[in-house]
Amino acid sequence: MIGRLRLFFGGEAKISSPPVVRRRSSKYRDPDLEKRAKEVIHSLAPELSSRLLIGWNPRMRTTAGVAIAARWEIWLNPALREVSQVEIERTLLHELAHLLAQFRCGRRRLQPHGAEWRQACCDLGIANESRTHQLPFPGRKLKRRYRLSCPVCGESHERVRMPKRRVACLACCRRHQGGVYHERFRLVVQKIL
Ligand SMILES: [Zn+2]
Ligand SMILES: [Zn+2]
Known part of the structure; x- marks a missing residue:
């Protein structure tokens, strides 16, 4: 049985349906968040800023946000809206730090929350950012x-x-x-x- 593979950190290989979503035109994109992200990144990495795509992923449950460096995308959990504007901003910066770290290192494989990410956090003004969130999302426990x-x-x-x-x-x-x-x-x- 041969199919397309999606690789997960959990150590599984999954068959996935063919790629259908044209992400660049996704209805879940958020132009305001995108604008904010671009502003923040622009002085640090102008080239990255023009490639960013930011949006909400209604399928997220326990994760606050996810950064996909291969496409310079960030997807946030819509539940953040019920938490606070501060948490939205914090999560956005956390994920931006992942993209910035990867952007600076090219194709080199990085530790998700390693030195490069820490440095990016400092540059983004969230020097004490922790690797995980403490939000009361359903499913967290x-x-x-x-x-x-x-x-x-x-x-x-x-x-x-x-x-x-x-x-x-x-x-x-x-x-x-x-x-x-x-x-x-x-x-x-x-x-x-
Ligand atoms: Zn096995
Ligand atoms: Zn992270």
Whole structure:
């Protein structure tokens, strides 16, 4: 079984549907946030500022924001609007620091909250930013109810939600299949009691 792969940090390989969203024209883009982000970044990295795309992702639950360096995008959790303007700004800067750090380092692979990110935080005026947020988002304390384990290598990890799509062991797919999904490595889902 061959499909497109989406790689996740949880150690899974997923089949994903073909890319459909033309993100640049996404209705979830927020021109005001984008303007704010561009202003902030402009003096530090004018070239980055012109590429930024900022918006809201209604599918986010426990994450406050996410930065996608490959496309210079930042997506924020709409629940932030119910928290405060201050938290929106803080999260925006946190994620901008990720993009700025990556922009400065080119294609080099960075530690997500490593020295380069810290430096970017300083430059953005949030020197004491922490790597995680403390917001009372629903789901933040949800118990992980499912254990997914690889029938071949035995690696397992836990999840809050039942995976909606078929997922396979990322490590095994990489090792034996050149990174392509194979049914043989499909993770076994077990409910944790
Ligand atoms: Zn971060
Ligand atoms: Zn495996």
